[in-house]
Amino acid sequence: MNTRYNENLERYADLIVRVGLNIQEGQQVLISAPVTTYEFVRMVTNKAYEAGALHVMTDFYDEELKKIRLEKSSEEGLKVYPHWKQKGYIEMAENNVALLNLIAPDPSLLKDADPERVALLNKVGAEASKEFSSYIGGGKISWLIAAYPTRQWAESVFPGLEREDAVEKLWENIFYTTRTDREESVDRWEKHIGELNKRARLLNEAGYRKLHYKGPGTDLTIGFHQQTKWISAQFTNDRGTPFVPNLPTEEVFTIPDRTSVNGIVSSTKPLNYAGTLIKDFTLTFKDGKVVDFSAQEGYETLKNLLVADEGASYLGEVALVPHDSPISNTNIIFNNTLYDENASCHIALGRALSVCVENGNNLTEEELNDVGFNQSMIHVDFMIGSNELNIDGEKADGTLEPIFRNGDWV
Known part of the structure; x- marks a missing residue:
């Protein structure tokens, strides 16, 4: 994509670090993200270190593996959960970690999956993460949800466009709605938040x-x-x-x-x-x-x-x-x-x-x-x-x- 896109992407990464997470000097950062976003995660990681982060950790995952599991696993297999991971998340939360949850959705990924099996898998995950969720719901740690376009997401939003055009148009709208399509996006966000607080x-x-x-x-x-x-x-x-x-x-x-x-x-x-x-x-x-x-x-x-x-x-x-x-x-x-x-x-x-x-x-x-x-x-x-x-x-x-x-x- 063009130079303007690269500038907007830089501003978007900067906004995530400076306004969303508001990373402080010496703070640890955890980025949970799909594997497809690795290039942007590198950009955010660079911005985080520039902001003074002590250490940036990444937790990559693949939604396609979830789909395979739902199709192939036994019911008992769907109940298995890596509790060691939740213990690690809780330990990081206790040490004031800043959490970025970067999403890259496919809106129809599980449209053909058995709703009861999906519900079971979601329930197992929710039960296991209940303690860590209290850090999120209570605002005890800094956390942020931000989005990264996928081909599947873009095509669901703009079904009449060719694949590359749909992705480009979705990026344009993400930059516009996050106020990163122009200079001084951080200052614009501070003004916007002031209006919401009012x-x-x-x-x-x-x-x-x-x-x-x-x-x-x-x-x-x-x-x-x-x-x-x-x-x-x-x-x-x-x-x-x-x-x-x-x-x-x-x-x-x-x-x-x-x-x-x-x-x-x-x-x-x-x-x-x-x-x-x-x-x-x-x-x-x-x-x-x-x-x-x-x-x-x-x-x-x-x-x-x-x-x-x-x-x-x-x-x-x-x-x-x-x-x-x-x-x-x-x-x-x-x-x-x-x-x-x-x-x-x-x-x-x-x-x-x-x-x-x-x-x-x-x-x-x-x-x-x-x-x-x-x-x-x-x-x-x-x-x-x-x-x-x-x-x-x-x-x-x-x-x-x-x-x-x-x-x-x-």
Whole structure:
């Protein structure tokens, strides 16, 4: 590709290191990435050492091997997990490692796999990584999810283009939505995060106890405990260092009271879960729990997701994203949650985030339960926003105030 592409790629790597992970002098770094991304991993590694990293470790994997395992392994074989690896991850987390999870998705990789075998493999992995996941959900360490285009991903987003053109166009949109398509991308990100923090502060000052959602196929009410708070996707780890766990990000979010969700909600974008697309689905909630559901595509995958554990059929996150935002304005369905969730208001099934609770990382499990915290092995975001979505906030005295109209902030 051309010189401009190389410059943008350098800025993207720089953004990952300086804003996403915000690597500090003497800090260790762990990069988890598909083998196909090795050239970009080398670039990020170089940037990390320039930022003062003590040591950069890589943990490469191959999604095709997962597909082979699902096809060939016995059921007992699917239950085998390398617990030594999780022990190593926990040891690194205890030593303030910064974790980059670089994804290079193939949205249809497992479309023909047995949904029950996929669910079993995911459950085994989630159970084994539960302790390490607490470092992520609590923002105890710096971590980041960022994406790298694959041919399969690009072709799913731009099916009418030739392979190389599709990949190039996907890169162009990644650079645009991560604000790395121009100079001073780090400064632009600092300004953007400041605006998101302002939105979160205004929501906290308003003190809404409920949100009411109305849109095509959606009539939903979500309640909140007074001890929870709205935040942007800028966390502060246990060492006091700020970091941004998602690139890109356009959201402000909090957690609901797990038993205070009622009504029906309809998805507005496909959900890519475990290599399978779930499309045009609805969920009906009663006292927090999903009691009915439908899906035009991926029904069995959604069914297995909802029974992954007790908390999988309850909500763990509520996020507000304006329809008028960079990712949404591309008018592209990315078939990838990292991007699609930042083009749309979304909610998440499963595990809540303790960073959204005052002093959350120091509370016991019982104390978290008292504020409606949802416990689960999974955390799966799905998109419900559109230019037809209206949201009202209800205060403690019952007063209603408009928050979103036609998909955007009032």
